[in-house]
Amino acid sequence: MIKIAPSILSADFSKLGEDIKEVELAGADYIHVDVMDGHFVPNITIGPLVVEAIRPITTLPLDVHLMIENPDTYIPHFAKAGADIISVHVEACRHLHRTIHLIKDQGVKAGVVLNPATPVEVIETIIEDIDLVLLMTVNPGFGGQRFIDSVLTKIEKVSALVRSRGLSVEIEVDGGVNKVTAKKCIEAGANVLVAGSAIYNEVDRSLAIKNIRG
Numbered sequence: 682m683i684k685i686a687p688s689i690l691s692a693d694f695s696k697l698g699e700d701i702k703e704v705e706l707a708g709a710d711y712i713h714v715d716v717m718d719g720h721f722v723p724n725i726t727i728g729p730l731v732v733e734a735i736r737p738i739t740t741l742p743l744d745v746h747l748m749i750e751n752p753d754t755y756i757p758h759f760a761k762a763g764a765d766i767i768s769v770h771v772e773a774c775r776h777l778h779r780t781i782h783l784i785k786d787q788g789v790k791a792g793v794v795l796n797p798a799t800p801v802e803v804i805e806t807i808i809e810d811i812d813l814v815l816l817m818t819v820n821p822g823f824g825g826q827r828f829i830d831s832v833l834t835k836i837e838k839v840s841a842l843v844r845s846r847g848l849s850v851e852i853e854v855d856g857g858v859n860k861v862t863a864k865k866c867i868e869a870g871a872n873v874l875v876a877g878s879a880i881y882n883e884v885d886r887s888l889a890i891k892n893i894r895g
């Protein structure tokens with residue numbers, strides 16, 4: 682089953698609650714929350730206060746994508762605020778195994794994110810410990826960027842790894858996902874598709890989600 686995770690980075694922040702409710706009613710499976718700190722990526726977005734504010738708005742899982750330095754400091758705050766999945770970048774974690782278990786200790790699902798230039802091999806030793814692998818299909822920091830095709834090979838590799846170990850780890854892709862690139866990601870083995878501009882820039886969000894799901 683293909684899941685769609687609209688990224689609220691492309692929503693209208695002056696009516697964030699309405700924009701979240703709208704994609705929930707339009708068939709979204711997760712709400713993707715992009716957290717940026719101005720250090721790991723050159724942009725600043727939202728913190729645990731906003732996660733706490735949107736928690737009562739939706740019953741969908743909040744899929745929190747941390748693009749921050751020192752994630753260990755903030756993981757308990759995002760968990761307490763109501764995150765259901767917390768994903769950390771391997772590039773930001775000095776002790777990745779410890780960070781993954783810190784997330785799980787909060788009773789939250791743990792995801793690991795790889796930038797486009799990071800090879801898949803880095804997750805071979807921890808794939809058994811996680812619930813989700815998030816492959817960035819753009820360089821993180823901004824919505825509305827162009828999909829990087831070379832990541833498709835990485836999706837195939839992660840998919841083969843998950844199958845060969847008999848795991849049920851979700852494979853999520855994020856960045857430049859639209860109805861054309863979504864098809865390629867699904868064929869390569871992804872099952873969770875994050876989309877910001879391809880959903881929030883469309884008037885008919887229900888149709889946009891349907892088109893991406895394929």
Ligand SMILES: O=C(CO)[C@@H](O)[C@H](O)COP(=O)(O)O
Pocket residue numbers: 688690691713715746819820821822823824825826855856857858875876877878879
């Ligand atoms: O994490 C990120 C960007 O760093 C994403 O979640 C974007 O917000 C996706 O936006 P689109 O590329 O779909 O417009």
Ligand SMILES: [Co+2]
Pocket residue numbers: 688713714715746855875
């Ligand atoms: Co994201």
